[in-house]
């Protein structure tokens with residue numbers, strides 16, 4: 001029998017024996033993504049949003065930057081988030097990050113794809129926000145790196161930025177505490193500096209809340225001689 005037919009039979013059998021569950025509400029559903037009801041409820045970000053930080057705006061502005069970016073422009077040329085960090089996005093991110101749910105990579109890639117394409121440019125390096133060594137050892141993977149590798153297998157450059165000290169979780173901290181928490185957390189190894197000289201960079205992280213993590217990483221890359229820097233996250237707190 002043709003191996004194509006065998007594959008189809010095998011997949012149909014697998015679907016009967018191990019039906020797919022929606023990663024958010026855990027009901028049975030078709031395909032590998034969210035169920036139709038959760039897709040509909042997921043708050044994907046679309047225009048109008050700040051052209052600088054990607055924050056959704058209640059209405060389109062003549063200057064497309066939000067007030068915060070206008071007053072204090074971030075060190076990244078543009079940041080985009082696929083969704084608001086609502087209950088569905090947070091379930092996806094938390095499972096992806098803390099429950100070994102790497103099978104969600106194609107679904108999350110599908111969510112960020114439109115903004116990934118918008119931010120992509122020639123010669124660009126795609127760098128995930130690094131995970132501290134001991135956390136990496138415990139978790140065994142960096143979810144931001146898994147997404148970045150999937151999106152850009154040819155430009156994926158995870159070793160250009162390292163986390164040189166462990167930082168307590170950002171959770172439960174206010175804006176200033178988050179900025180202080182990540183100050184000096186990142187570094188570009190000296191032998192990697194030539195590799196990023198003047199190269200455009202896309203930083204990838206799972207979530208943006210205040211932007212402290214992305215901003216600190218971007219400043220570190222800038223100091224090391226990188227070209228323009230943009231950021232892409234799955235979800236942002238709005």
Ligand SMILES: O=P(O)(O)OC[C@H]1O[C@H](OP(=O)(O)OP(=O)(O)O)[C@H](O)[C@@H]1O
Pocket residue numbers: 129167168169170171178205206207208209210211212213214
């Ligand atoms: O935009 P910010 O205000 O900087 O917050 C976003 C950051 O916070 C989280 O990491 P955190 O260091 O808290 O790791 P954890 O969730 O694993 O503890 C998240 O993965 C982002 O990197």
Ligand SMILES: NC(=O)CC[C@H](N)C(=O)O
Pocket residue numbers: 097130131132135143163166167168
């Ligand atoms: N301190 C850290 O290494 C945290 C990094 C990252 N935000 C995470 O996935 O947990």
